[in-house]
Amino acid sequence: MELVGKYREDLYICAQCSFCTTTCETIGYTLWESNTPKGRMFALKELLEGNLEGKSSIMEELSTSAFNCTLCGRCEAVCQTDIKLRDLWLNLRTELVDRGHFPQKLSLMRDGINDTGNVANYPNNERASWVDFVEDAPDHLFQNEKADVVYFVGCMSSFSPAISSIPESFAQVLHKAGVDFTILGEKEMCCTYPLLVGGLGGDKELTDRLRKANVDAVKATGAKEMVFTCPSCYLTWKEEYIEQYGLDVELYHSTHYIRDLARDGKIKLNKTDTKVCYHDPCDLGRNSKEYEAPRKIISYTGAQLAEPDQTKEIAYCCGGGGVVEVYDPDLSTYMSSAAVRAFDETGAEITLTACQQCKRTFQSTAKAINSSMKYMDIVEFVLEHME
Structure with a gap:
């Protein structure tokens, strides 16, 4: 080899x-x-x-x-x-x-991304369907030709009803804060993260085609900033797009962006004494080295933070990463169960995370093992406590 x-x-x-x-x-x-x-x-x-x-x-x-x-x-x-x-x-x-030694279900995943432009294998013109459920959405449905900021939604948040509340909430946060932003709608393609972690990144024709479509769509808006609620999309753009395509765009995860909005007084958060647990997503925490921003946001709300027994650099994995869920969902559930039990032991009312895949996986596992813990993305928690 x-x-x-x-x-x-x-x-x-x-x-x-x-x-x-x-x-x-x-x-x-x-x-x-x-x-x-x-x-x-x-x-x-x-x-x-x-x-x-x-x-x-x-x-x-x-x-x-x-x-x-x-x-x-x-x-x-x-x-x-x-x-x-x-x-x-x-x-x-x-x-x-x-060498041909890999789970064949990954070939089906690659074919789906190739055919539709997304890992969910749905018609890509339905990417912005979640906007229909946003209360008081503007007439342009968050799709402007030009904008200062692009919100890159990601495949799973766009197509999975279990987590569509995440882009719905974040779009409302940005809108209420007066941010001039747009989503790309059907022009947005898979960021190529599933291909990379699935070992399929060697398909240069496919990855280049998807990335070029994304880059062209962002450039057309004239935006100088991009923000992501998906840590894996954020990590992929940071590592695979900026230098390679010479993009003059600042990248932010939603926790960076909300922290700065709150710090600068552009949004105000009502105080709460709710006891919350925070889970560090792998691609935001260990793999992007961001631990401070989510905790700073929690501190702005006054919520009591209860850390699980393993956190930050050694935080639990939700089991939904590395496309393992595609070919071995039982392994994914096994890994997620350990984390869910650890969150239960904190005595928190809510476990917050900052990744749509983590929320989806934890919710499913909690139901399977009869845990009553409530799971929210931090952007949902912020919207709930905005003045």
């Missing part, structure tokens, strides 16, 4: 200390060490040294291990030798896909 040569130094630096294994949330589900970060590193080193020649099953075993991973980054957060493990797992997936 080309990968083992590229990461040769890391494979020898790995101390096989098991910190990553004890932190990985999949171990209790799979019960095999080969399915842990440590197990993958060991297998890759054995491949490098030629000790697995003739063992035809190794690629399938590596594939099972590599794709039983949400790419949450917890293993990297505790790595004692500072190996960039998430980057390694992403590249491993890409090479496995190139």
Whole structure:
């Protein structure tokens, strides 16, 4: 494998200390060490040294291990030798896909994105249907030809009824704050995050086509700022768009934007004594290093913050990342269950998060294990407490 040569130094630096294994949330589900970060590193080193020649099953075993991973980054957060493990797992997936060793459901996902421009596999001209449910929406339905700010909604928020309240709420927050913003409607395409984390980023024709359509749509508005309620869209634009396409646009997650609106007095939040728990989404927290903004917003409301036992750099993963839910929903639910129980133990009335996938996954799991916890995105909480 080309990968083992590229990461040769890391494979020898790995101390096989098991910190990553004890932190990985999949171990209790799979019960095999080969399915842990440590197990993958060991297998890759054995491949490098030629000790697995003739063992035809190794690629399938590596594939099972590599794709039983949400790419949450917890293993990297505790790595004692500072190996960039998430980057390694992403590249491993890409090479496995190139070799034909990957869950075939991912091919269906890729075909759907190719055909419709979104991961939900719905007609893309329905992207802005959620606006119909926004109370007192303006006549232009938040779709202006020109604007200072583009709100990039994302596939799941656009098409999933379970979380459509997130874009509905954020659009109202921006509108009430007097922000000159627009959504792209059917001109918005999948940001390509599902393709990247699914190891399908090697399909350059597809990823370039989707990204160019998004870039052209944003440029046409003349906007100098973009804001995202989806941390994965935000992370993808930050890492894959700005430098590559020479875009002169500032990127913000919704928590950055709301924090600044509240700080600058452009929105005012009513005080509440509600006890809330906050969950750090993987792509906003560990993978984008943003922990302060959501907590600052909570402090502006006066709400009592109850942190779960594992938070910030080692926060729980909701189980919905890395497109794991596409091919192994049971693993996704297993991982989510640990987090839901931890949130219950805080005694909070509401668990807030800042990711549509986290909210959707937690709500579904809470129902399955009879948890009465209420889940909200932080933009919904803000709208509820705006003057």
